[in-house]
Amino acid sequence: MTTTVHPNTTTGSGANGTSIASPLPDAVAAKGDDWAQSLARLMAWPLLAMGSMAVLTGLGTGIAGGVSFGDAFSPTAELADLGRAEALVQVTGAFLFLGMGLILGGITMTLVNVVRSLRDAGRDVQQSLGAQPVQLDKPLSGKLTPHVMLMGVMVEVAAFVIGIIAATTIGDVSLTALADPSTAGPGDLADIGFVRAASAWLPGLRLVGLALILTSVVLTLTTIQKAIRFQGQRVTELARGV
Amino acid sequence: MSSRQPDPSTRGPLVAAGVGVMVTMVALVALVVAGVAAADLFPATGSAADAASDRGVWMATQAWANPAGLAGLAVLFAVAIPYALSNIRSSIGQRRDAMVTSLPALIKGTN
Numbered sequence: 001m002t003t004t005v006h007p008n009t010t011t012g013s014g015a016n017g018t019s020i021a022s023p024l025p026d027a028v029a030a031k032g033d034d035w036a037q038s039l040a041r042l043m044a045w046p047l048l049a050m051g052s053m054a055v056l057t058g059l060g061t062g063i064a065g066g067v068s069f070g071d072a073f074s075p076t077a078e079l080a081d082l083g084r085a086e087a088l089v090q091v092t093g094a095f096l097f098l099g100m101g102l103i104l105g106g107i108t109m110t111l112v113n114v115v116r117s118l119r120d121a122g123r124d125v126q127q128s129l130g131a132q133p134v135q136l137d138k139p140l141s142g143k144l145t146p147h148v149m150l151m152g153v154m155v156e157v158a159a160f161v162i163g164i165i166a167a168t169t170i171g172d173v174s175l176t177a178l179a180d181p182s183t184a185g186p187g188d189l190a191d192i193g194f195v196r197a198a199s200a201w202l203p204g205l206r207l208v209g210l211a212l213i214l215t216s217v218v219l220t221l222t223t224i225q226k227a228i229r230f231q232g233q234r235v236t237e238l239a240r241g242v
Numbered sequence: 243m244s245s246r247q248p249d250p251s252t253r254g255p256l257v258a259a260g261v262g263v264m265v266t267m268v269a270l271v272a273l274v275v276a277g278v279a280a281a282d283l284f285p286a287t288g289s290a291a292d293a294a295s296d297r298g299v300w301m302a303t304q305a306w307a308n309p310a311g312l313a314g315l316a317v318l319f320a321v322a323i324p325y326a327l328s329n330i331r332s333s334i335g336q337r338r339d340a341m342v343t344s345l346p347a348l349i350k351g352t353n
Contacts, residue, residue: 192284199280200274200300201273204311208267214323218258218323221327224330232337238344239343
């Protein structure tokens with residue numbers, strides 16, 4: 001593969017001020033992966049796998065919680081069934097939303113890998129034409145993507161931890177107090193209050209985490225659009241120089 | 243078009259994503275208020291009227307804030323992402339046009 005500069009290619013100043021063989025304002029010399037792209041290359045599939053396992057775990061605990069609720073309202077009901085069901089409800093929500101967050105994070109990283117493939121394909125095409133390979137300087141959407149995605153995943157992890165704390169807290173409440181809070185002592189009432197309060201705002205926190213990760217998906221799609229458009233401009237520019 | 247200049251075609255999905263996140267954030271704030279009201283009930287420290295008021299805030303806020311949070315997500319799923327994908331499709335069309343008009347000249351030049 002040739003790496004010589006195309007003889008008729010015009011030169012210009014790149015987005016970072018260096019001299020490169022393209023007058024396109026956002027062109028920079030081709031370079032490799034940065035930390036976010038390396039992370040996406042390594043973690044896309046593991047995140048999808050971990051997310052799928054978390055969702056399946058949530059499905060399992062949800063079924064177990066449903067069976068426990070069914071047992072709690074059966075003729076042979078025991079109070080322990082109700083306590084187990086209340087705890088499993090909390091665990092189920094925690095695992096399901098963590099899994100959804102990890103899966104969507106994996107989708108974001110897969111889309112970042114699409115950007116990497118576009119960049120590498122553009123570099124190879126330019127080199128095969130004998131031109132100096134240039135690429136689009138990372139736009140703001142690309143710079144924001146890893147930060148927004150990681151913020152969303154961290155929110156989901158925090159909500160998962162709080163969900164597990166809520167599950168253990170409701171598991172500590174005495175079974176008679178769980179069945180009838182009016183008979184509960186001050187400690188049990190405080191625990192029930194904490195879990196009820198957490199159950200009120202935890203779904204909102206989980207939705208915010210998902211919204212942030214989905215925003216990172218939109219940012220990555222915007223970056224892909226810009227990369228494709230840049231490549232069209234680069235091909236046109238090279239053809240004008242022939 | 244330079245991406246350093248405002249690009250109208252990329253603005254739409256980002257605005258839709260911003261609206262979705264804002265709606266979800268509003269729902270989170272409302273749900274935190276509902277959580278505070280719920281926590282006040284265990285144990286109920288005020289009068290019966292206060293307890294009824296707390297229960298009303300808890301139930302009513304949860305009733306509208308959860309759907310509002312889901313609506314924010316729906317804006318992202320149903321508007322922002324399809325809009326961005328549609329823009330990618332149009333960019334691929336533009337690149338196809340550039341290839342169709344430019345590749346023949348490039349191939350002749352390298353030969």
